[in-house]
Amino acid sequence: MTDPRARGNDLTAKARIRNAALDLYAEYGEDRVSMRTVADEAGVTVGLVQHHFKTKDGLRAAVEQLVVDYFLLAIETASPTGTPAQIAANRDEAVRDMLETHPAVVNYIRRTVLDPQSQGRLLERLVDLTRTEISKLRNNRIASTRRPESTQVIGLLVRQLGQLFLQPMIDEMWDYLAAGDTLHSDKPVLSVTVT
Numbered sequence: 001m002t003d004p005r006a007r008g009n010d011l012t013a014k015a016r017i018r019n020a021a022l023d024l025y026a027e028y029g030e031d032r033v034s035m036r037t038v039a040d041e042a043g044v045t046v047g048l049v050q051h052h053f054k055t056k057d058g059l060r061a062a063v064e065q066l067v068v069d070y071f072l073l074a075i076e077t078a079s080p081t082g083t084p085a086q087i088a089a090n091r092d093e094a095v096r097d098m099l100e101t102h103p104a105v106v107n108y109i110r111r112t113v114l115d116p117q118s119q120g121r122l123l124e125r126l127v128d129l130t131r132t133e134i135s136k137l138r139n140n141r142i143a144s145t146r147r148p149e150s151t152q153v154i155g156l157l158v159r160q161l162g163q164l165f166l167q168p169m170i171d172e173m174w175d176y177l178a179a180g181d182t183l184h185s186d187k188p189v190l191s192v193t194v195t
Contacts (some may be wrong), residue, residue, distance in 0.1 A: 003102075004069035014052045016042040018062045025063060026107035029115070035059070057119070063108070064122045068129055070105050074098035075133060084142050088156075091133075095160045106164055114165065130156055 020041035024033045039046045053059040078094035137143035
């Protein structure tokens with residue numbers, strides 16, 4: 001899968017700023033990262049950050065779009081052949097692989113979507129992307145049209161993001177249980193299946 005962040009020294013200043021913001025927001029949270037910190041991390045001036053993104057809201061929107069681009073690229077790399085169930089599994093696997101490969105995306109999503117104070121629109125953007133993809137699948141007779149599209153959108157997002165949100169809680173429960181149980185030292189990964 002091609003990385004939407006691009007690679008190498010040929011990145012534009014705008015892309016370097018956006019990438020730095022994703023990394024910093026994922027690690028510390030947007031509210032704890034100033035535009036100056038982003039500029040320093042990207043190796044540019046604050047004025048250049050303001051030139052490209054105007055405000056912190058503009059920078060957040062660019063970071064959110066980058067996260068959506070990760071999902072879109074993952075979906076586009078999935079094999080489009082097979083039964084509808086195989087195509088869905090291929091897409092889920094591509095998204096899962098992308099999330100495993102890009103921890104900053106995972107951490108950013110966790111911070112943004114689970115924070116009730118978040119000013120972002122990431123969840124709305126992911127819902128819109130999912131709705132668009134479900135609509136394409138329905139139009140191509142790959143996804144069922146017997147169920148409401150909204151049910152399919154929510155089911156798909158729960159399936160793809162459920163582990164992302166629940167894994168830290170599951171890990172904590174395993175750690176608690178394992179403290180008194182020396183027989184189970186390996187923590188299994190949560191498996192979420194929604195039909």
